[in-house]
Amino acid sequence: MPRAPLPEFSSSVRLKYVKLGYQHLVDNFVTFLSIPVMVAVGLELVRRGPQEIVGLWRALELDVIHILCSVFVIIFVATVYFMSRPRPVYLVEYACFKPPSNCRVPFSTFMEHTRLINSDEKSVQFQMRILERSGLGEETCLPPANHYIPPHPTMEASRAEAQLVIFSAIDDLIRKTGLKPKDIDILVVNCSLFSPTPSLSAMIINKYKLRSNIRSFNLSGMGCSAGLISIDLARDLLQVHPGSNALVISTEIITPNFYAGNQRAMLLPNCLFRMGAAAILLSNRRRDAGRAKYRLVHVVRTHKGADDRAYRCVYEEEDAEGHTGISLSKDLMAIAGEALKSNITTIGPLVLPMSEQLLFFLTLVARKLINPKRKPYIPDFKKAFEHLCIHAGGRAVIDELQKNLELSAEHVEASRMTLHRFGNTSSSSLWYELNYIESKGRMRRGDRVWQIGFGSGFKCNSAVWKCMRTVKTPIDGPWSECIHRYPVHIPEVVKL
DSSP states (O other), X not given: OOOOOOOOHHHXXXXXXXXXXXXXXXXXXXXXXXXXXXXXXXXXHHHHHHHHHHHHHHHTOOOHHHHHHHHHHHHHHHHHHHHHSOOOOEEEEEEEOXXXXXXXXXXXXXXXXXXXXXXXXXXXHHHHHHHHHSOOOTTOBOOGGXXXXXXXXXXXXXXXXXXXXXXXXXXXXXXXXOOOGGXXXXXXXXXXXXXXXXXXXXXXXXXXXXXXXXEEEEEOSOOTTHHHHHHHHHHHHHHHSTTOEEEEEEEOOOGGGOOOSOOHHHHHHHHHBOOOEEEEEEEOOGGGTTTOSEEEEEEEEEEOTTSHHHHTSEEEEEOTTSXXXXXXXXXXXXXXXXXXXXXXXXXXXXXXXXXXXHHHHHHHHHHHHTOTTSOOOOXXXXXXXXXXXXXXXXXXXXXXXXXXXXXXXXXXXXXXXXXXXXXXXXXXXXXXXXXHHHHTTOOOTTOEEEEEEEETTTEEEEEEEEESSOOOOOSSSTTTTTGGGOSOOOOSXXXX
């Protein structure tokens, strides 16, 4: 009887499962290697029996001095190891400012005010085209001073906005955590364009009557990625101050930054930036591990300021008529791409599974030695993270990252919906995105979150968090009243 031919493996075997098996083997190589060794040692011990094992121990002729010295060395090495390990940094809780409904600026209101303020029809049409393609929705908010015709960007109005957004976020955080203001050891505030005297950190200390020995820092002029710089600074401070907690405030005050001129590169921020703030409580106390939401795993910062093009791509200056504004260069997306490339090259070896790193290395060798035209292998960052929070700076930024990193629509959903609902809230946007994921009930214990922020200078910063516990769907917060409506379809162009 003739034997049946072997099946055609290329059609009968699902290659994706072969790849998954390969990845599992490479990622757990050390485990697979140690198992047979442990089994062999166990079998050998069983074969020899207890009497022979005791005989071997006695044959070593170890006296009490040798044993004590060995124990001392082991304890000393273990103590040095545990003392030199970095202290874990936990994200206990955070809160985002929820703008009041009376600050809402629908498209019709925005364009009506624009026409009343600006007499140049070309500038009006330009802003309308930007708004149509921005990805913003009808519920984004501007501060009260920007609702005046013309806007009223005074120092008093700017302070009023700062107090509204910052104090609201802190009050919400205190309510959630039961934190007493006197228990705050470190305070870090970042706001790029509004830097009054006394500082915003001093304003918070005065409002909440914080301790006189608090370590406070006020970061300004560092762009939309300053939120992760604040996290990095707080982490470093928590490494050298045991038993401490840190309050981090990320915001951007919009009131003093309205541009009243007609320079197109400076009109973009008027269309994109909106109110927002976030308050984050970090701790290095072991007892906080049980109630913490996340543990900080990595922070990677990339600065391209040595390049003149990158340095000037987001630049505050005056136009020919003396109006101050933020100029956005046409090279912004290309520079952001270069900064992102440098950042992910650094963070890749820290987070990617070994299988992805090996494939990347082998492809690189093949390009160098065999075929220089071979397409480079792009590591699959989806294998390193369950959730991504990409700075909601604009639709083009999110589109480019989705394309270059080959992300699914769900991976960028939080960023797109945050841009639609709240606009570009600068450094605080990453926390609105994280809250979106939680509000959708998607955050599980062990999930890894990658936050990516871009900012002037030019900078690209990343933070990696690991979820400590399954996060319950929040019943309050910025998304509480509208999360059931999201995600929504965002057309390429909204005709006004």
